[in-house]
Amino acid sequence: MTATAPLTAADYEVVIGLEVHCQLKTNTKMFCSCKNEFGGASNSHVCPVCLGLPGVLPVPNEEAIVKTILTGEMLGCQIATRCKFDRKNYFYPDMPKNYQISQYDEPLCLGGAVTLDLLAYPKDAQKDPATVEDKPIRLVRIHLEEDVAKSFHFDDGTSGIDFNRAGTPLMEIVSEADISTPEEAFAYLSALKQILVYGGVSDADMEKGQMRCDVNISIRPRGQKEFGTKCELKNLNSISGVRRALKYEIARQIDVVLSGGKIEQQTRRWDDDKGETTLMRTKEKAHDYRYFPDPDIQPVRTDRGLYERAQQRLPELPKAKKVRLVQTFGVSSYQAGVLAADAALADYFEKAAAPKPANGAAVANFLLNDFLAMATGDETLPKVAPEFFSELAELSSSGQINSKQAKEVFAQMIATGKSPTALVKELGLAQVSDVGQLEAFCDQAIAANPKSVADFKAGKQNAVNALKGQVMKLSKGTANPQLVGEILVRKLSA
Numbered sequence: 134m135t136a137t138a139p140l141t142a143a144d145y146e147v148v149i150g151l152e153v154h155c156q157l158k159t160n161t162k163m164f165c166s167c168k169n170e171f172g173g174a175s176n177s178h179v180c181p182v183c184l185g186l187p188g189v190l191p192v193p194n195e196e197a198i199v200k201t202i203l204t205g206e207m208l209g210c211q212i213a214t215r216c217k218f219d220r221k222n223y224f225y226p227d228m229p230k231n232y233q234i235s236q237y238d239e240p241l242c243l244g245g246a247v248t249l250d251l252l253a254y255p256k257d258a259q260k261d262p263a264t265v266e267d268k269p270i271r272l273v274r275i276h277l278e279e280d281v282a283k284s285f286h287f288d289d290g291t292s293g294i295d296f297n298r299a300g301t302p303l304m305e306i307v308s309e310a311d312i313s314t315p316e317e318a319f320a321y322l323s324a325l326k327q328i329l330v331y332g333g334v335s336d337a338d339m340e341k342g343q344m345r346c347d348v349n350i351s352i353r354p355r356g357q358k359e360f361g362t363k364c365e366l367k368n369l370n371s372i373s374g375v376r377r378a379l380k381y382e383i384a385r386q387i388d389v390v391l392s393g394g395k396i397e398q399q400t401r402r403w404d405d406d407k408g409e410t411t412l413m414r415t416k417e418k419a420h421d422y423r424y425f426p427d428p429d430i431q432p433v434r435t436d437r438g439l440y441e442r443a444q445q446r447l448p449e450l451p452k453a454k455k456v457r458l459v460q461t462f463g464v465s466s467y468q469a470g471v472l473a474a475d476a477a478l479a480d481y482f483e484k485a486a487a488p489k490p491a492n493g494a495a496v497a498n499f500l501l502n503d504f505l506a507m508a509t510g511d512e513t514l515p516k517v518a519p520e521f522f523s524e525l526a527e528l529s530s531s532g533q534i535n536s537k538q539a540k541e542v543f544a545q546m547i548a549t550g551k552s553p554t555a556l557v558k559e560l561g562l563a564q565v566s567d568v569g570q571l572e573a574f575c576d577q578a579i580a581a582n583p584k585s586v587a588d589f590k591a592g593k594q595n596a597v598n599a600l601k602g603q604v605m606k607l608s609k610g611t612a613n614p615q616l617v618g619e620i621l622v623r624k625l626s627a
């Protein structure tokens with residue numbers, strides 16, 4: 134590329150960094166004993182502390198600190214042995230104290246990474262696992278702060294504020310600008326959400342506002358070291374919405390520079406219905422929040438029991454679970470990945486496959502193919518005893534029912550909740566493996582199809598399949614196909 138050559142869209146690369154706010158699952162708020170609960174009548178979970186009345190003393194919530202340390206441990210961060218809380222000063226009605234208690238220069242966690250597993254990518258952008266390696270997105274830091282209240286704007290031009298959310302614990306996870314595509318941003322959020330859910334730290338549901346995300350995005354000519362001017366996107370409330378917003382914004386920025394314009398530092402709002410970003414405000418002078426240490430809150434030492442408490446709660450993470458599922462149950466790496474992506478589904482599978490681990494792959498097939506194919510709505514787990522899956526896999530692999538019958542039993546099992554063994558009896562489905570009875574069917578088929586017999590004798594091995602089909606028909610689908618094949622070949626070769 135020379136200085137004079139005109140650039141095209143392909144000459145630009147995209148640089149994306151995400152700031153994720155995540156509501157922590159705790160019983161009470163961050164600095165008072167009000168309930169931390171979604172919903173409830175407006176302003177019903179409030180007290181002098183979270184309303185910012187004078188003369189109160191905030192007391193940090195130990196559980197929120199432990200959950201933040203646990204998050205840091207799951208993401209490979211360095212956990213500070215000492216951290217402190219600071220006041221971030223700003224004037225806005227959603228923060229009655231006129232400052233937010235946050236962490237400035239001594240956050241709880243530093244560094245770490247979120248690894249982009251292939252299955253975390255959007256389905257239409259999943260690449261061949263053999264050719265792509267998992268990509269780590271580095272983290273800058275994770276800190277703990279309090280959430281703000283929620284404002285409502287009514288039709289008559291008035292506004293109201295609900296302080297139920299004010300003061301609830303909020304974790305901010307800041308990534309390095311390591312993300313290069315909208316699909317990677319999608320994968321980052323999916324992978325992060327998965328880990329937060331695994332650790333029981335948060336339900337991380339973006340639609341419910343439990344996980345909120347601000348996106349910083351800029352473009353620069355490939356090979357250039359300095360970052361381009363960045364824009365910040367707000368109002369993103371789903372993981373797929375983040376992907377759509379980024380696609381739009383990348384095209385917009387490239388359009389601006391290719392037509393000779395300059396990117397202005399802006400904060401833009403994403404409108405998911407219209408599918409576009411619109412200007413909220415241009416770069417205000419660098420915000421001076423006048424952070425200073427909160428004089429009401431002692432610095433926190435994590436090495437006095439808090440760190441140990443977080444350690445004890447470390448769960449088996451998706452990656453380790455995937456490896457173990459392959460080793461223990463003989464499922465494919467893909468099946469293990471799909472199972473491990475959903476902790477509840479993986480638990481269900483393990484219970485289902487436990488009675489006979491050797492049938493694990495068959496159980497996984499029933500669960501991942503047959504069940505998910507017929508599941509409706511937001512049904513994510515079968516409502517039948519997990520052991521039934523093992524029972525069905527055993528009936529099938531031992532040849533007591535054939536694969537067609539297994540599908541029928543499966544559908545009935547899900548619909549009625551009855552055990553596969555009971556259903557096989559009830560539906561009269563047991564596969565016929567009685568050699569005498571099968572021989573009679575085979576004789577009948579051979580007598581009725583002289584052409585197929587002649588073909589087979591002339592060397593056409595496939596002709597046996599036509600005869601096999603006849604036997605299956607005669608037996609109304611109950612014959613053991615493998616045995617039938619053996620008997621036919623024996624009789625025809627005699």
Ligand SMILES: [Zn+2]
Pocket residue numbers: 162165166167178179180181182183184300
């Ligand atoms: Zn309160």
